[in-house]
Amino acid sequence: MLTKDGREIPIDDSAAPIRTDAGDIQGFVLVFRDVSERRQREKEQQRLLAILEETTDFVSIADAQGRTLYLNRAARNMLGLDEAEAQLDYSIPQGHPPEMARKMMEEVLPTAARTGIWSGETVLLHRDGRRIPVHQVVIAHKGNGGQVEYYSTIARDLTELKQSQAKERLAAKILESISEGIIVTDTNDIIVSTNPAFTAITGYSEEEAVGKRPSQLLSPDIDPARIENMWAVLRQTGQWRGELVSRRKNGEVYYEELSISAVKDESGVVTHYVGVQKDITERKKLEKQIQFMAYHDALTGLPNRIFFTDRLKQAIAAAKRNGQRLAVLFLDLDRFKFINDTLGHSIGDTLLKQAADRLAQCVRESDTVSRLGGDEFIILLYPIDGPAGAAQAAEKILAAFADPFELEGKAYTLSPSIGISLFPDDGDQVDRLIRHADTAMYQAKEKRNAYQFFRAGMNALTAERPTLENDLRRG
Structure with missing residues (x-):
């Protein structure tokens, strides 16, 4: 629908006839409903799902009875399911060994329902019988009446992290919180979303970051030619990875490892770019120290x-x-x-x-x-x-x-x-x-x-x- 000031707004419409006593149609009643907010929510949901599909962590959604409603790509891979199987009648107990399935239904979900969240180590069960140790966070989402409507779960595979003491220390950090910062931009390189780790690394809140370019905030002195090269690689391959010297909000210089991936819609058109940043300042200091010690x-x-x-x-x-x-x-x-x-x-x-x-x-x-x-x-x-x-x-x-x-x-x-x-x-x-x-x-x-x-x-x-x-x- 076109408004008086020339704006286009999406609508739902319906029509009903007006009849005389004799049953003849005398006119019609037209009803129009503005669905702009609904469309916006749908776009936000699509963007979130696209991000979830790209993450390497297990992400799932289940109803109040434990029946699975959604499994992202990483979750399907961990369980050995293809996309079609994940949409069938699948439940939380099926994704765990028997003893862990009982714990999930008798302890984990009730605890999450009572306190809002449960966090700890569990074991997933691949369809080929392999047991996969994970750190799992279960969140209960409740309606206005206080009843659980659905559960969301995020889990991280701990298999490799448990193979050595160094990896165990890394696992402990990951269990405390996801340390990688995430930046989501539109196709014009304008930030539309960030995560808390981004704030922890850079010092910029999401409100301060949204609407600006990443280079404006973090790398004001970067060579424009390198930015152009990065975008050329992104447009050609859909991915870019490299190291940058960036600047925090307080002016402190730090080193970051940045990986950028293109997010596409169902038709294959790029809609957003997701950047995953990791602070590697300490690693760089260690490399310089090792190099110094060698000479x-x-x-x-x-x-x-x-x-x-x-x-x-x-x-x-x-x-x-x-x-x-x-x-x-x-x-x-x-x-x-x-x-x-x-x-x-x-x-x-x-x-x-x-x-x-x-x-x-x-x-x-x-x-x-x-x-x-x-x-x-x-x-x-x-x-x-x-x-x-x-x-x-x-x-x-x-x-x-x-x-x-x-x-x-x-x-x-x-x-x-x-x-x-x-x-x-x-x-x-x-x-x-x-x-x-x-x-x-x-x-x-x-x-x-x-x-x-x-x-x-x-x-x-x-x-x-x-x-x-x-x-x-x-x-």
């Missing part, structure tokens, strides 16, 4: 030998291209072994950390200080102004170690012995530069608290020592 010394936090050799390799390549020079300083702490053996490893570890801090303060941001192990450190100076620049850096280190180390009210003196090799003078390969700096360090150690440049002929003096390059390869 850094656990005690001092300095780069380790793997990091150093890679950095030196890059510096050599850059120095060759640019016609520059670099220096490798191999450093050993005099008397450290005596202090460590007599005062204990705790004191020794603390001194190593303080020594690492002093070394880091002696170099530029472009340089690299690394701990190889024990009391041995190695430093890359790049770029460097030849021997003079390397000598200046070594003297700065000696001066930094001139002051005693304070620990638990006592002063400890440590001095470094430093060996120096230069590129390209002493070699143009990683192993050769490190070996020559190591060799020069042992010459400096004869004087203690000194530095020594590598010179040809030094190798003969240290020929009996195991080469560091073998240790580096093993490390």
Whole structure:
């Protein structure tokens, strides 16, 4: 029907004849009823059913006597039923082993009817006899008179979660609440619905989110090209999965794993998109921590030998291209072994950390200080102004170690012995530069608290020592 102001509204109409006493039709009575609200409710129901069909959780609806009215796709799969069988005369007891069926009818449903909800672990029965452990929530829906009209159930398969302790911890979190946030948008990418987990993750209530685009709320700085690519994949395949850096309502940045699926109506036309988001910030932090540990010394936090050799390799390549020079300083702490053996490893570890801090303060941001192990450190100076620049850096280190180390009210003196090799003078390969700096360090150690440049002929003096390059390869 078209209203006076031009609006179209859906209606139901009916007509009845008006007859005279003689039975002749004199006219008609037309009755029109606005069904806009009913149509809206039907659309909401269709949208909800579409979402329920896409969820991986078991969802069912049963009447007050336990007869099944609806099973979603996940529920039909868990029970081993096809869609046609699910629409036949099926009841709650049939979906459980005998002992659990009795519990459902004698305990679970009565408890839900009395308190409104029941939650706990149950067992479903597949048609092939397999028992499926699930966490199940049963909600009783009552009419105005207080009588139960129907029960709705949601259940999650716990089979895999029970296979390991880690999965049990994950199961416990899932049992407390569904942690994934859900965002439903229309085909124009406008949010029409969210769930409580979305609010918990982002800080935005559903009222604040509805009517806006997800990118407006969560990813205002995202590259528009990536948004366009995401929509291109969605339109082509109906699905998109990826990781995003998003922002909560309070401004905090977090990482999320987002999976988006298209929801289609009966005719195959896309009506909505459902996004499932998972906060993976802690996982990202752990990945960064693991990566850091792989390339850094656990005690001092300095780069380790793997990091150093890679950095030196890059510096050599850059120095060759640019016609520059670099220096490798191999450093050993005099008397450290005596202090460590007599005062204990705790004191020794603390001194190593303080020594690492002093070394880091002696170099530029472009340089690299690394701990190889024990009391041995190695430093890359790049770029460097030849021997003079390397000598200046070594003297700065000696001066930094001139002051005693304070620990638990006592002063400890440590001095470094430093060996120096230069590129390209002493070699143009990683192993050769490190070996020559190591060799020069042992010459400096004869004087203690000194530095020594590598010179040809030094190798003969240290020929009996195991080469560091073998240790580096093993490390």
